Amino acid sequence: MLAADYPRKFEETGSCRNLASGLSSGICDIWRHHILIDDLRAAREAKGWLQRTLADRIGVSAQAVHRLERGIGSTATLEVAMVALDFRLTGVASGKSLAEQLRNQRIRKKTSVAALAKRTGLSPTTIAAVEQGGDSVASLLRILEALAPKAKRRAPERAYWGQGDKDDRDSRFTPDDFMQSVYAAFGEIDLDPCAHPLSPVVAKRKFILEHGDDGLTDHWFGKLAYVNPPFSEQLKWLRRAHEQWRAGNIRTVVCLVPARTDSAWFHETLRVDADVYFLQGRVRFLDTSGRSQPTPFSLMVVVLGASDEQLETFADLIPGFWMRRS
Ligand SMILES: C[S@@+](CC[C@H](N)C(=O)[O-])C[C@H]1O[C@@H](n2cnc3c(N)ncnc32)[C@H](O)[C@@H]1O
Structure with missing residues (x-):
């Protein structure tokens, strides 16, 4: 040549x-x-x-x-x-x-x-x-x-979705392959407090905004909640999850969110109670048309109230590392 x-x-x-x-x-x-x-x-x-x-x-x-x-x-x-x-x-x-x-x-x-x-x-x-x-x-x-x-x-790191309006960007669904690891490690999901009718997440009860539910004000309940919230309001949802867990309304909460660790609340409150798993690689979420979208930011899984065994099983299934509560 x-x-x-x-x-x-x-x-x-x-x-x-x-x-x-x-x-x-x-x-x-x-x-x-x-x-x-x-x-x-x-x-x-x-x-x-x-x-x-x-x-x-x-x-x-x-x-x-x-x-x-x-x-x-x-x-x-x-x-x-x-x-x-x-x-x-x-x-x-x-x-x-x-x-x-x-x-x-x-x-x-x-x-x-x-x-x-x-x-x-x-x-x-x-x-x-x-x-x-x-x-x-x-x-x-x-x-x-x-x-x-x-x-x-390499796609530059952003803490937000690049395309679509706010509602569209806030409606990105967890893919089933990731959910299979969540079910295997933590069990059946009782509550998805920020669900969507098109989401593949399987939960016994789903709070759906369009049906008049509101995960930010309605009481959470059950053994396990899975939370993939609107990322534009990540902190609000993490605070809500923490508050519902502290109130004893829900035994275990698993949240999938962008790896943003800059708030004082994360350092002073959440770190004390939550185990945080930093994912290696990025999850491809689904949009409302069912298309798989690359994620332009790093992700973490914030877990409240899980056992050591559950955390270990999750780490065996998904690449990443735990920062245990301190
Ligand atoms: C990122 S999507 C996640 C859907 C689903 N949990 C999943 O993981 O596939 C977040 C959804 O929360 C819904 N939502 C926003 N505010 C809400 C609220 N206050 N109560 C319940 N759902 C809400 C939006 O409609 C949006 O579809």
Whole structure:
């Protein structure tokens, strides 16, 4: 394969007739429309930052950012810009930096430095330098194309759903595969205090807003409540769950919510009484059309009144870790 075949999207400019020399010197902007470069610029713009703003934050000149967004510059500048923009790649092995991700990806693909050098047209020394966080963006992109052509920006973390109006965003249903683990670990659900007619959650009693129920004022009851609340009112629902549990109206409560831990109430009150499970990976909730939606934020399961055995069973079924009540 020719070196020029590697970029998925590029614009050859008059200033760059000799690809090999351009790559080694880093002065060729053949990579200016590589997906990584496009997305990096989009990430800066999404934050409302000028090139100068990013430059000031990472301690380089505005010209360096301008060049970076044309695919020109050092890998070191790219790495610090990625950190500042909270920009990470998915579709490539994990690692603390992009350089480490590329090295791990090469090892995962059982590709030697020599073989990669042959594929990319780069020297083994250049590949070693990129894997150490050095050399040019152009070399790095060339390696990325060879090892992980489908790599793309990881969806940025948000504490809210990105699409739809508030009511739509607050009506995302727990998928049945997740519920199966809840049933297996904690048992049959007596009450879903914030239910929806389209939700697959199985509970003996469901409070449904459209039927005149109100989980925020009606008394809870039974042995087990499962709570996947409207995320726009997460704290209100966690407080309600805690209050109903403290009142002895419900023996055990299992809540699935975004992993937001910034409130004083979480630290001072909930942590004392609740066991909190931080999920590895994200649950895909269902929307009102039955479509599975990726979740753009981390999740935690807040549990009140469960036994050690229940907590252990849950951990055997769902990847994550417990922060036990203190
Ligand atoms: C995120 S959905 C979860 C549905 C279901 N519990 C599940 O896990 O699939 C939250 C639902 O709570 C309902 N809701 C909002 N406020 C409520 C209230 N005060 N009482 C009862 N339900 C409410 C909304 O209609 C919404 O569909």
